[in-house]
Amino acid sequence: MDTFEPQIVAFCCKYCAYAAADLAGSMRLSYPPNVKIVQLPCTGRVDIFHLLKAIEDGADGVYVAGCLEGECHFLKGNLRARKKVEYVKRTLVELGIEPERVEMYNLSSAMGPRFAEIAREMTDRVRELGPSPVKAEAFA
Amino acid sequence: MIIGDRKSLTEILDMIKDCRSILITGCKGCVTVCNVGGLKEVQVLASSLKIARKKEGKSIAIEENLLERQCDPEYIAELADVVHRYDAVLSMACGVGPQFLAEAYPTQKFFPAINTKFFGGATGHGVWEERCAGCGSCVIHNYDGLCPVSRCSKSLMNGPCGGSANGLCEISKDVVCIWDRIVKKKMEQGRLADLLTVMPAKDWSTSRDGGPRKSIREELTQ
Incomplete structure (x- = not known):
C-alpha cells in the first residue's frame, strides 16, 4: 500500500481547469503526476459513460473540473456535468465502491494554485482509499 | 410514448448471476426517447x-446491441445469428421487447432490464408524466383534453371527489387534482354547464378488465 500510486483521470474544461493547469505550469507549481488530463470543450461534453469507462478500465479516481458555477462558457455545461458525476457516485454506491473516487470541481482559468491543490487533494484522497477494486491487475 | 425506469443494478446483477456472457439489446423506439433503453443507456449498463463483475474478480463478456424496435418481429429477426452465442439476453426495451424476443427464440433466456411504467410524455428535461391509461375508449373530448382516466387517482368520470384540496389530490402533495384543472378550464371557457351532464359509468371492458387485448386491421392483414 505504501508504494500505491493512484491513477487519476481528470476531465478538464478548456476554458477554465485546463487553462488553470497551464497557469499552474507557468507558475512552476508542482502537483502530483498521478493525474492524467483529458481536455474537453466544456464539461457538459462529459458523459456518464466516460466516467464509468475510466473506472471500468482501472482508474483509481476520476474527476471533472469545470468553470465556476454561473460562469460556464456554454451557460449550463458545468451544472449538467455535476449531475452526471452525482449519477456515477450513486452507481458506485450501488456497486459497493467508494463514491469519493469520483468528484466534481469548479474553478476559473486564473486559479492555477487551486488546480494544483485539487490534484493534490484528489490524489491524497484516492491514496487513502487504496487501489480501485476494479483495477485490471486485481481482476487478473 | 411508453415510459420506463431502469431496474436497479442489484436486481439486474441477480438476474445474470450465473451468466458469463450476455447480450444487452436496446431499442430505438420509446425507450430511446425517454432515455432509458437507447444506445447510451446500453453502454452505461454494460x-x-x-465494473461489478471486475470488483468480484469475475469476468463477463458483454455485447452491446441496438434494435430499430423490439416490438416488430422483422427487427427481432436481426438477432438470429447472434442470440445463442450468449448465456442470456438483457432487453432494455419496454415489457414488449423481452416477450417478443422470448417468442422468437424460445431456447434462450431473456431478462427485462427496464420496469415499464406508463404512457406519457416529457414535461421538462428528465421529467415524464402519465397522460394515457390505454383504456381503449378515449373520453378526453368530454373533459377539454384532460384525461381523468389516467390523471385522476380514482379515474372518476364525474369529479372532483372530496379529496381535492387547493388543486392537489389527497394521495400526495405532488399529485395535481386533474378534476380541479378540468373545472377551472371549463370555467375559463364559459362551459361549466358541460359538467352538469352526468357521465355514465365507463365501460371498462375495452380496458384491461376485458382481458388481454388485440387490434386487428383487416386492410393490413396478409
Whole structure:
C-alpha cells in the first residue's frame, strides 16, 4: 500500500481547469503526476459513460473540473456535468465502491494554485482509499 | 410514448448471476426517447455490469446491441445469428421487447432490464408524466383534453371527489387534482354547464378488465 500510486483521470474544461493547469505550469507549481488530463470543450461534453469507462478500465479516481458555477462558457455545461458525476457516485454506491473516487470541481482559468491543490487533494484522497477494486491487475 | 425506469443494478446483477456472457439489446423506439433503453443507456449498463463483475474478480463478456424496435418481429429477426452465442439476453426495451424476443427464440433466456411504467410524455428535461391509461375508449373530448382516466387517482368520470384540496389530490402533495384543472378550464371557457351532464359509468371492458387485448386491421392483414 505504501508504494500505491493512484491513477487519476481528470476531465478538464478548456476554458477554465485546463487553462488553470497551464497557469499552474507557468507558475512552476508542482502537483502530483498521478493525474492524467483529458481536455474537453466544456464539461457538459462529459458523459456518464466516460466516467464509468475510466473506472471500468482501472482508474483509481476520476474527476471533472469545470468553470465556476454561473460562469460556464456554454451557460449550463458545468451544472449538467455535476449531475452526471452525482449519477456515477450513486452507481458506485450501488456497486459497493467508494463514491469519493469520483468528484466534481469548479474553478476559473486564473486559479492555477487551486488546480494544483485539487490534484493534490484528489490524489491524497484516492491514496487513502487504496487501489480501485476494479483495477485490471486485481481482476487478473 | 411508453415510459420506463431502469431496474436497479442489484436486481439486474441477480438476474445474470450465473451468466458469463450476455447480450444487452436496446431499442430505438420509446425507450430511446425517454432515455432509458437507447444506445447510451446500453453502454452505461454494460460498463456498470463490467465494473461489478471486475470488483468480484469475475469476468463477463458483454455485447452491446441496438434494435430499430423490439416490438416488430422483422427487427427481432436481426438477432438470429447472434442470440445463442450468449448465456442470456438483457432487453432494455419496454415489457414488449423481452416477450417478443422470448417468442422468437424460445431456447434462450431473456431478462427485462427496464420496469415499464406508463404512457406519457416529457414535461421538462428528465421529467415524464402519465397522460394515457390505454383504456381503449378515449373520453378526453368530454373533459377539454384532460384525461381523468389516467390523471385522476380514482379515474372518476364525474369529479372532483372530496379529496381535492387547493388543486392537489389527497394521495400526495405532488399529485395535481386533474378534476380541479378540468373545472377551472371549463370555467375559463364559459362551459361549466358541460359538467352538469352526468357521465355514465365507463365501460371498462375495452380496458384491461376485458382481458388481454388485440387490434386487428383487416386492410393490413396478409
